[in-house]
Amino acid sequence: MRGLKRFVAGWLGLLCLCTMAHADAPLRVGFGSNKPPYVFEAERAGLDVDLVVAAARRAGYEVRPYFAPFERLRVMFAAGQLDAVATTNPQSGERGFYSETYILYHNAAVALASHHYVLKTPADLAEHSVSAFQRARALLGEEFASMAARNPRYREEPQQVVRNLLLLSGRVEVVVGDRRIINYFMRDVPRQVDVTQPLTWYELFPPTPYQVVFAQTAQRDRFNAGLAALRQSGEYAQIEQRYSSY
DSSP, rough: HHHHHHHHHHHHHHHHHHHHSSOOEEEEEEEEEEETTBTTTTBBBBBHHHHHHHHHHHTTOOEEEEOOHHHHHHHHHTTTTOEEEEEOOOOOOOOSSEEEOEEEEEEEEEEEEGGOOOOSSSSGGSSSSEETTHHHHHHHHHHHHHHHHOOOTTEESSSSHHHHHHHTSSSSSSSEEHHHHHHHGGOOOTSSSSSTTTTEOOOOSOOOEEEEESHHHHHHHHHHHHHHHHHHTTTHHHHHTTTOOO
């Protein structure tokens, strides 16, 4: 009897080891630096993060998130230090395998209303100093990229709070970014600038679809299946609802 117990214990131990050996390693996913409400870096959460983590979980993956400016994430991904990078699309130029669209950002241009600018197309920004998010020139279409290339006063900042400060202090004429993100960071700068200044928003861009780029096709395909399951289950809408106040 005692020998049978030892045999069963040994067999269970072997089974456990085999299961562990075949278990998926955590998926190392890069997210941009703190950009509420899409990425709350300290909480390792946000609309962007929660959607990717939930879709990956549906696909059987645990996500290990990394947070850094996108230029650093690109270097890490190219070096094989990340399995995937979120909030990107083929226009950004990463070599990899792109998922289905999992989120839409709504980018716009914004300026102090007191300037009374007339901006109807991205090309009109060429006459102004512009601060945009990192990789905007690669993600917002050819007309915007052309404007950025010929505008010596165009710049890209990794931190949205800096763009808000530049706009409200008058150091830059136009800021380009997602409306939710710009509005969120207004609460972080009232002691430094006058946040009561009226703003004019210019809807120059269609919604920007974002995907996750993967190093391996198998990971991409499983994520796509998980994303489809997330939408079908209703959990995708539930996650969106958690951030509906922003």
